[in-house]
Amino acid sequence: MALIAQPFRHPDSGIYYLRRRVPDDIRSVIGKTEIRRSLNTRNHHQAKAAFAAAYAESEKLFQQARQGDLHGLRAAQTGMASDGETCPPLLSQHTPAVTSAPVPARQAVTAPTLSQVFQRYAESLALSGRPEYVHRRHLVDYGRAVERFTNAIGDLSITSIGPTEIQAFAALLTSTQAKGKDKPLAVSTVRLTMARLSSVMAYAVDSGLVQSNPVITSRIHKRLGSAKPKRCLDDDRSYAWSELVKMFSQPEFVALRHAEGRPGNALFWLPLIAAYTGARREEIAQLYVSDVRQNSNGQWFIRIIDDRPDKSVKTDSSRRDIPLHTDLIALGLLELVQGNSSSSRIFPQLVKVSDGFAGIVSKAWRPLTQKWGIYRAGRSPLHAFRHTFKTLCREAGIPKEVHDWITGHSSGQVGDSYGSNPLSRMAKELEKLPSIAKEAGLLTNTATT
Template sequence: MARMKYLQRRANRFEFRFPLPDDLAGKPVPAPLPETLVPLVNPRTGRFKTELIRSLQTNDGKVAERKVLSHIAETHALVDQARQLLQNGPPAGISPDEITVLVREHEIDLLHGDEALRTRGIGLDLARPGAPAHHDGLGMTDDDLAAYKYLITYLDKYVRAQAAKMRPGELIGFAVNRAVAKRGIVLHPDDPVWRQLELGFVKAQRSAFESINARLEGEEVPTPEPLAQAQGITITGALKRWTDGGSRGARKPRSRSAAEAEQAVRRFVELHGDLAITAITKAHGRAFRDALAKLPKALPMRLSRMLLPELLKQDLSQYPKRSAQTVNKILALLGGVLARAERDGFFEALPAWSNPFHVGFGIAQSEREPYEPFSLEELRRLFSSPVFANGERPLGGRGEAAFWFPLIALFSGARRTEIAQLRIGDVRQGEGGIWYFDFTNEGEDQSLKTASSARSVPVHAELIRLGLLDVLAASQANAASLWPGFEPPIDPKVKAWTKWFGRYLGAHVVDHPAKTFHSFRHTFKRACREAGLSEEIHHALTGHSGGGVGRRYGRERRADGSLDRGISLQRLQREINKIAYSDLSLPRPQSRPA
């Protein structure tokens, strides 16, 4: 298989190698240069490099292919910025948000400088006039503290006088010039932004001196995290913080959600580059939304490796588009990533910030609840189809999964992934000889949609009659998958199986978007109500939450270590066995015809 562009192997390690285009390579760099473009510049010659090389720190080809994507997108964005700099010169002008950031950065820089100075010390010894100051790195001496207090008092008085006169001094002007040049921004001498910045820097110094004076009185005033670091958090960095959770015991996203968010971020980076999260706007969010809407819901192999901008140039009209709900789900994941960053304080310098991924499509009312239960006639057609009546086992159905997945869902309301990830040890026999499914996320590659999805569901008497326990008896090791072909990684196999089932359903039962495998869950809930089960009981069976915190009281850990839902297995078994589908004949599994 051809190696991905810009990826090469050298000395048993992979590296990113990006030749700069001819219109940039070796060209003189204009001044002032924004710090973001420093990676493209040869500091010795003051010209743009001819190529950019970065080690990917891995010898695994698949890992390298994932890592290189963000480098590709980031470098394309830098190249675009460099071209714009050469063509149009440095940016002229500055936004209100950038003014806010520059002012806040100045205050933080002063506080960082104060903390560094007091931590290191100065080393003054006024008892020895003329002796050179030599600090020991262990903090301030008494003479250091006295001299420093005098200096801060003087500077504080000086800056207050400037604030009172609304006339910033030369030192303020010098600080503003340095901050603007650092960003590679050129402002006209008469631009009113200069005055906004200077007055903002005066305010920042007053605030910093108030904090420093409090520190000099022994109060603890923490130094804020540098905004340069906050702005340097890109969307891929924010994704990592989101998936890591933050600390021991912190809530983490489900593995499936993390994988979907990783794929969404990869596509966003392909379109816009690995932007700093503070630079992402609603315009970026809308452009990404519209790009997603143009993509098919499933990509053929020849297209799946293409970068998003290249993919959008293809003729995709022959493929069915993804739904607005799917696009909104992807946007919601990215919105969640930035919401975590907001809680961590990365947007505090942007008081008017709003989540740029809150730009989802409005969903038609007819599409808000797309799933419907199967009718009795549809169930009859399904269970008289070739898999059930003739013992056929299509390749896409993955053996006995084709027969048992629909039946287990019909008599338990379990989700497709919950069924697919069952291990042999997850079908247990509890007190009183009751067989039950232990739906959990404790095994390798097992996951649950919500915390309330962890539950024990008695095996319905009809499943036992049809021979489910025979499948269990024929299996071997306790930790192995109950279903051959569904060993980890499970998620792609479940998706492939679901596509097969959708095609099978359309060919033999009903072809309608409201009727899918998830319809079994709706069918089961309806059957629960028809059988007179209380909401508390059928919520316990299906793993739905509701009813407030009291619903979690009374949970008991069984002898085998599993935790019930506060209702005994005996009670749940009596209730679930009340569920019946009248006038529905269900065949036992047959051997596949020779």
């Protein structure tokens, strides 16, 4: 994008500035293609704070320009004035002075289209203070929802989008065939698309472009149903203990420990780590050597964190430390990191594509479970380990707060945001789990090979 939606540091003076591209529809009113304001600091943290206020002032300026408010525009010009020669006045030098004479009514400015609103929405994300790679991922996901709407309904004026258009869009989505499949999009995908579109429309409401959010007023979420699955008394999402033992005792599985290529030995370790930690497949697949750590008490643990551009977490509570069960250490997990650079990934053979690092592991694991007679329709072969871990914790009497800490589930209670989750407590409770590896004969096999 041409507009710089973050503090701009002058290469010579080191002073930070707000720089914004003037939208095409009001460029003739403002008299410039770009506005600039000094943030009067060389400190990046101070600049970020000042940037938010300056950005809000520029947004007010644009709104007044669209409304033809010359009085307010002149006041905004004064408010946006910068120091020195580095910031030219926002209005053209030929803009006539405001007098007491009545101002002729301006022709109404055409409302922006949905794609134009999304561009402004994207620019406003700089105010969140999140890392740049988080913004990029956000823009890809939310931009896809907007693109789906414009392809299906058209790039309509934002004021022309109402409940009727939203309902029509939802109807088209529910009948759209999923990519590479002979069935329609999942309801969860439709619901997520509508939620992302709703966020963009909410920005339009906050910006004064529309009076209400058409996604909400359409009540489409009622028609699509709740995103929260209904409680099922029969556990169809977890593996039974006998299924765990059967999978991990297969000679074909044991041989994967030394497999090469893609997915290679990741097909051995990912299911095991998931079974002992309840971690998500992507959280495991994206691990770096530096994420396997040892504290001052000698406890080994893995850190789930989005501290690199190629790593991500699902929620804030997903950032966590997970103690390593003694079985995983006995199986040789630490051998994957010893002697390797801390800046390398544990499973470098996994390449990140549209479905993440772990997609290839998931695709390879499914046919194995089918071959072993364990596959069940409706149960995700890899994600099932996360459900299984929670079930085993409950059966072993591990307190809910502890297995919530380990899996990164948030209770939503304010008190949970205070203090830290003690690693020693988690490690002690984790040892209550029955030994899957011993029951499956993995430790015996490891010791003899």
